[in-house]
Amino acid sequence: MAANRPDLWIVAAGGNDMRTDPDLAADAARGSESAYAELVRRHQARVRGMARRLTGTASDGDDIAQATFLTAWQKIGTYVGGTFAAWICTICYREFLQVRRRQKMEIAFDETAEIIPFGRTQADTANDKMDLSRALEKLPEAQRICVTLCVAAGLSHREAAEATGWPLGTIKSHVNRGVAALRKHLAATEVA
Template identity: 45%
Template sequence: MKGAQTSRLTSLHDVELAALSAAGDRAAFGELVRRHGSSVRGLLRRMGAPASEADDVAQDAFLAAFERIGEFRGQGTFVGWVRKIAARQYLRRLQRDKRIASLAAEAQDLVEEPRAADGAGRIDLDEALRALAPAERICVSMCYGAGLSHAEAADALNLPLGTVKSHVKRGLDRLRARLAPPSGQSEGRRENG
């Protein structure tokens, strides 16, 4: 019987699972966690959380999402909604631990010279994000990984909107420079694209 229920749940859309979860179906919510847990943890890692902390914050975010599942109306994706919850919880944790100031001081130690992609031409986004200054990494991750607007990120970080926009712009510029193909390798593609 349990296998049939699991099979039924895996075929449902996230919005349907959220509705079942809001009605008290814990197995439906478990399916949402199974589907999206690694994505949420990945976002937190990109924001700078060590693996164990990313696991803890992701678990807390899913618990908060379960408690507030009735607020999810399907106007966006479930994974986007829970990522926003996780990003905000991680930022509150950073603020509570007063690490934002110490992260900014470490920025000079973390910035490395750009390295070329490996022989297969793959680009390691996580490595490129780690090379950003912590404030830039957090702002870029929140706006592009969690899907927050600049205003939402500014509110979550308790920073002025212009500061968040500056961090995002500098972070994106550094990522473009770091992830750009070596000069002369794909000139034709850039001119045509």
């Protein structure tokens, strides 16, 4: 009864939609474009970041993100619960695979999420970024995908397993091995 409680009505009218993702998805499945727009607003940064990391370029990643949200709108009626983030990231991963199959291209990653301590120069930062990119390129493809999904996109191991269709144990193993290999490679480049 939001109408009887003006404080709740004002929050909803102010653009701060307090509905849950499943509620918004249900409204979108009934044709509410505004509900779907809110879902896009909530999840676009995650999807764009994930797609950009999977493709290695901003433009290709943005194309995949756009295709992801178009496909999600067309299939919103198939969302049956669970985390909406996992559902939309699964669509993003599948869009990536379709593009990759069509282009038959090698995966290249541009890791932009990094922590830069104080006192570092821009040249140091650029070198670190190149080292991280090289380290990612050295990972086997499955490890790169799992590290991107779980570390960069922030999915849980279970959500990444749902997105890829791979067993949960395989995801955990690829993430652990991939992160360990990245640490080892980056530690070796610091020593040199």
